[in-house]
Amino acid sequence: xxxFALRLADPLGLPKIFPCARPHxxxxxxxxHYDQCRPLAxxxxxxxxxxxxxxxxxxxxxxxxxxxxxxxxxKNITDxxxxxxxxxxxxxxxxxxxxxxxxxxxxxxxxxxxxxRFKINNKFTKWKVxxxxxxxxxHSNNYIHAAKLFEVAINRSKFKVRGFLYSQQNGVTNSCAHxxxxxxxxxxxxxxxxxxxxxxxxxxxxxxxxxxxDGKSNGLNMEQIRSVIESFGFSSYxxxxxxxxxxxxxxxxxxxxxxxxxGPNFPFQRILYGSIESGLPxxxxxxxxxxxxxxxxxxxxxxxxxxxxxxxGPNADMSYFKIEKDxxxxxxxxxxxxxxxxxxxxxxxFCIPRRYPSEEDVQxxxxxxxxxxxxxxxxxxAEAVAIEYLYRIAPHIVVKNxxxxxxSQKLKETDKSWIVLxxxxxxxxxxIQHLKDIQGWKSECIEKRIIxxxxxxxxxxxxxxxxxxxxxxxxxxxxxxxILLRADVPPALPPxxxxxxxxxxxxxxxxxVLKSEKMEITSxxxxxxxxxxxxxxxxxxxxxxxxxxxx
Amino acid sequence: xxxxxxxxxxMNPTKFRSPLFNDLKKAFGKEQxxxxxxxxxxxxxxxxxxxDRWEKEAQENSKTQYK
Numbered sequence: 001x002x003x004f005a006l007r008l009a010d011p012l013g014l015p016k017i018f019p020c021a022r023p024h025x026x027x028x029x030x031x032x033h034y035d036q037c038r039p040l041a042x043x044x045x046x047x048x049x050x051x052x053x054x055x056x057x058x059x060x061x062x063x064x065x066x067x068x069x070x071x072x073x074x075k076n077i078t079d080x081x082x083x084x085x086x087x088x089x090x091x092x093x094x095x096x097x098x099x100x101x102x103x104x105x106x107x108x109x110x111x112x113x114x115x116x117r118f119k120i121n122n123k124f125t126k127w128k129v130x131x132x133x134x135x136x137x138x139h140s141n142n143y144i145h146a147a148k149l150f151e152v153a154i155n156r157s158k159f160k161v162r163g164f165l166y167s168q169q170n171g172v173t174n175s176c177a178h179x180x181x182x183x184x185x186x187x188x189x190x191x192x193x194x195x196x197x198x199x200x201x202x203x204x205x206x207x208x209x210x211x212x213x214d215g216k217s218n219g220l221n222m223e224q225i226r227s228v229i230e231s232f233g234f235s236s237y238x239x240x241x242x243x244x245x246x247x248x249x250x251x252x253x254x255x256x257x258x259x260x261x262x263g264p265n266f267p268f269q270r271i272l273y274g275s276i277e278s279g280l281p282x283x284x285x286x287x288x289x290x291x292x293x294x295x296x297x298x299x300x301x302x303x304x305x306x307x308x309x310x311x312x313g314p315n316a317d318m319s320y321f322k323i324e325k326d327x328x329x330x331x332x333x334x335x336x337x338x339x340x341x342x343x344x345x346x347x348x349x350f351c352i353p354r355r356y357p358s359e360e361d362v363q364x365x366x367x368x369x370x371x372x373x374x375x376x377x378x379x380x381x382a383e384a385v386a387i388e389y390l391y392r393i394a395p396h397i398v399v400k401n402x403x404x405x406x407x408s409q410k411l412k413e414t415d416k417s418w419i420v421l422x423x424x425x426x427x428x429x430x431x432i433q434h435l436k437d438i439q440g441w442k443s444e445c446i447e448k449r450i451i452x453x454x455x456x457x458x459x460x461x462x463x464x465x466x467x468x469x470x471x472x473x474x475x476x477x478x479x480x481x482x483i484l485l486r487a488d489v490p491p492a493l494p495p496x497x498x499x500x501x502x503x504x505x506x507x508x509x510x511x512x513v514l515k516s517e518k519m520e521i522t523s524x525x526x527x528x529x530x531x532x533x534x535x536x537x538x539x540x541x542x543x544x545x546x547x548x549x550x551x
Numbered sequence: 552x553x554x555x556x557x558x559x560x561x562m563n564p565t566k567f568r569s570p571l572f573n574d575l576k577k578a579f580g581k582e583q584x585x586x587x588x589x590x591x592x593x594x595x596x597x598x599x600x601x602x603d604r605w606e607k608e609a610q611e612n613s614k615t616q617y618k
Contacts, residue, residue, distance in 0.1 A: 177617040219618030226613070240609035264605045287615045299617040324594035366609065381599060388595040396585045453574040493596055502571065511572045513584060520584040524575050 004064035005193055006085070006114055006131065007152045011058035015155050017095055018055040020047075029055075034115060035126040039168050042347025043113050046134050047090040050110045054091040056101065056154060061085070065195035066116065066130060072173040072197050073118065076212050082119040085130065087112060089154045102157045109159040110135050112152050128170060133163040134348060136304070136340075144304035144340060145279040145537045146187050164281070164303045165192070166348035172212060173200065176299050177220035179344045181228050183301040184281040184370060188234065199228050206231075219297065222285060222366050229370060237378035238368045239264045239271045243359035266321060266331075266380070268367045269354055272302050273333040274379025275369035278425035279537055284341065285366040286357055295363065304340035306351060309474040311335045326415070329387050332422035332466070335474045371425065374488055375461060377499065379423040381491040385499050386421060386465035386483040390414055392494065393503055393510050396521045407480050407506040407530050410469070420473045422466040424535050425487060428458035435504075438532040447527040450509065461487040462501060466534055478531040481505040495519070506530050 020026070026044035034040050047055075062070055062083040073080045093108040095101060111134035115127045133152075136144050149162045165186040167179040174196040185194045200210045203224055211218040220228075226236050241263035268284075275282040285299035311334070322328040338351035357365065371378060377385070394414040399405045410417055426434070432454050435446045463486075468479040484501040485491075492498040497519070503510040508523040576582050 175618045180617075217618060219616040221616050222613035223610075225617070226610075237606060238609045239605060240612055263608075264602070285615070285617050295615070297615040297617040323598045324592075326592050327594045327598075364615065366613070366615070380602060384595045384598050384602075388592075391592070392587070392590050395588050398583075449578045450575070453571065453578060457571045457574060491599055493599070509575070511569065511575075512587075513569075513572055513582075515584060519587055521587060522572060522576075522582050522584045524579050524582070 005191075006060065006064050006066055007087070007112060007133075007150065009060040009063055009087070009153070011060055011087070011155060013059055014098060015056050015058040015101070017098070018057070019053065019094060019096070020055050021053045021094070037115065037127045037129065038345070039129045039132075039166070039347035040113065040115065040127070042350075043129070043132055043134060046137070046347075046349060047110055050090075050135060050138065051092050052090045052110050053093060054095040056089045056091070056095070058087045058089075058155065059085070060087050060114070062116075065193060065197075066114075068195040068197035069130075069170070069173065070118070072200065073170070076173055077120055077215065079121045080118060081122070082124075084117050084124075086115045086127075087154075088115065089152070089159075090134075098155060101155045104157075104159075106159050109152070109154075109161055111161045111163060112154070129166065129168040129347075132166045132348060133161050134166075135161060135163055137349065139306070141306050141308065141337075142304060142340065143307060143538075146276060146281045146303040148187050148192065150192060164301070164342070164349075166342045166344075168344045169217070171217055172215060173197075173217065175210075175217040175219040176344050177225055178210075178217075180283055180299045180301045181220075181225060183342060184229065184283065184303075185232055187281055187303065188370070189232065194232075202228055202231055222368065225283065225285075225299070226368060229368075230373070233373050235371045235373045235375055236368050237271065237274075237371065237380070238366065239268055241268050241359075241365040241367075242363075243365070244363045263365075264380075267355075268365050269336070269339065270331060270333050270380060271367040271369045272339060273305065273331075273336060274423060275371065276303060276305055276339070277332075277422065278371075278379065280370045280425075282370060283368040284339075284352075285368070286362040287364045288362045298343075298345075300341050300343050302339045302341035302352070305336045306338045306340070307335055307474075308337040309335065309477075311337065311474065323384060323387065327384075327387050327391060329383070329419045329421045330470060331383065332420055332468075332473060334420075372461065375425065376489055377463060377485065377487050377491045379425070379463065382423045382463035382465055382485055382487075383421050385485055385491045385493060386423070386463070386467075387419070388493055389483050389485075389500060389503060390419065390467060393505070393521065396510070396523075397505060398508060398523060405507065405529075411467075411480060411505055418470050420466075420468040420470060422468070422473070422479075422534065424464050424466065425461060426464050426535070427461050428454075431462060431464055431484070432458065434464075434535050438528070440528040440532055441530045444528050447525070450524070450526060458501075463487050464535065467505070468531075468534065472531055473534070476531075477534050477536075479534045480531055 089112040090110040091108045113132035114130045116130040117127045186192045272282040281303040287297040342348045397412040399408045465483045466479045472478045481504040483503045485499045510523045
């Protein structure tokens, strides 16, 4: 049964309208009305930078998932009463009268925040942000592929905002892990709603219950988090990085930290990136030592990244990812400068520098990427399988004219070149549409016969591992082609060709056929001789709305 | 065992090709093929095995409470 969304609740009375252009002070307003709520201060700052001029505040009832939250609080807190909710909405246009709200352009709507407080022993708690969705920052180098479009009712008028749901824990019936799960599932589930009660009920049924100790949430561990996410029809892949080795004497005795190895031989960010670049969120969890010597853990949702086309790093530090000496490539993640995520303690849409947290800051990092349940190959595996095929196909690349086949010649020497790989999970329809859209440098297109055949033969999900060069990828966002791998089967390597679907490289499509009991490589002219634009999620969105630009 | 025998008849390896490349051959006519050059690298195989091992380690060490 669909859960009723608080963002659509009718107001309990006439809304209050506050003009917020200068000299209005957000800090003073937060101080006076909302107990200097820290995440609200961050939300106000984002609204200021997005140019907001009007704040509308409505009182709403505790309905839908807030009502579920009240039931859980009531069970676990003595003398819980009087939940109070305010829905704050932010507009770029000036508004002075209630009857103007219905006429505000949806382009002016920047987002909303629902604040909640309640009484314990007849005394109000501090206000907390129960949920909030704001537009992205509008910076052209921000990529928030996991953002979704949410409908919001303000004074019974409907508005839309594209963003990623933020929420703050209450510390009793939920924790940072609960709000992180709620954030990621709100972007993945069709009705965008999941209550903390649903999470806790599921964990109790599963025999791994959420614990409340001395009136405080004991949080969730990764086993519980993974279990909840997978129960909603998703799969996950993960990596655990242990930085506690070698820090011995200053750490309290904790045998668990020394039971396992240091972790994968690539940075944890690549696990985040693999999901994010395919339009899915990921989770970043870390544990650190408190001043009192105890270990504490925190988890945040990560759902976007920034991209710096002029990044020096990939050139300067020769950031090849060497699987071993004979298989190497530059991951496209090398040009990410920051990841974008929420921290329930501090607020929404923060940029997290790519190399943060570093091993000096934390004891462990545990990252969880999210994928559809029918995906049997993760992006790290897809990259590895793709580089294997590229190295195996490269010697067979057809070069008829060295002068006119510069890119083919370059790819033929894959082992001597800087190859950039970028894995993106697509379904067949999305890939075929991409082929229809792309044009080579001389405006040439893919052969229509190939499109027709793919429309008949391609079904399901695929990893499109884009192949590019540092000269093409960051500045021009172009590529030489892609290795297409089936995502619905576990990663397989030759002589098992189950993962491979096709390789599209300059001039030709390449594939494998069995002839006289021996596998051979076959190829067909594709119609495109050189480089084409890389895949872009933004293409199908209203870019002005996405970037928050007035039309 | 009977099942495998049936499969061998249906998928005579000398004639087998993926439906996609079968259609491409029909559409484009004669095809040029090349014998695969031998490549005995096992780097990626070892890397994929390590990935599996790392993931199992992560799953088995999931007890930190995130609050």
